[in-house]
Amino acid sequence: MALYSEKVMDHFRNPRNTGVIENADGVGEVGNAKCGDIMKIYLKVEEDIIVDAKFETFGCGSAIASSSMATELIKGKPVSEALALTNQAVVEALDGLPPHKVHCSVLAEEAIRKALQDYYGKRDAKDICE
Numbered sequence: 001m002a003l004y005s006e007k008v009m010d011h012f013r014n015p016r017n018t019g020v021i022e023n024a025d026g027v028g029e030v031g032n033a034k035c036g037d038i039m040k041i042y043l044k045v046e047e048d049i050i051v052d053a054k055f056e057t058f059g060c061g062s063a064i065a066s067s068s069m070a071t072e073l074i075k076g077k078p079v080s081e082a083l084a085l086t087n088q089a090v091v092e093a094l095d096g097l098p099p100h101k102v103h104c105s106v107l108a109e110e111a112i113r114k115a116l117q118d119y120y121g122k123r124d125a126k127d128i129c130e
């Protein structure tokens with residue numbers, strides 16, 4: 001049996017949503033101290049819906065596939081649903097990851113959560129200023 005599913009290979013070879021969103025409403029960057037890989041997620045939010053999500057990942061193939069799938073999973077979804085996204089859901093959507101690569105999907109969950117924290121922080125700051 002192949003180590004990686006076809007979906008993992010597809011999202012690794014043809015990652016969706018790579019790049020930067022200028023003036024993003026939320027940005028989250030996380031790193032894995034052990035392997036040194038870094039993932040950055042950018043979100044555009046309108047009326048609490050994630051209208052766009054992009055990523056920059058400097059890391060392994062599983063981290064790239066996880067970022068690609070995670071951004072696909074949250075695009076068009078309410079912020080509350082994106083907040084509830086788990087790395088397990090990302091792994092399932094990729095038809096699995098080898099056990100020693102599951103931690104790579106955790107970066108996607110953490111980066112999205114951090115980007116949403118940033119979004120909430122900016123939104124609340126805007127509310128106070130207006």
Ligand code: FES
Nearest residue numbers: 035037060063104
């Ligand atoms: Fe570092 Fe995959 S080995 S995130």
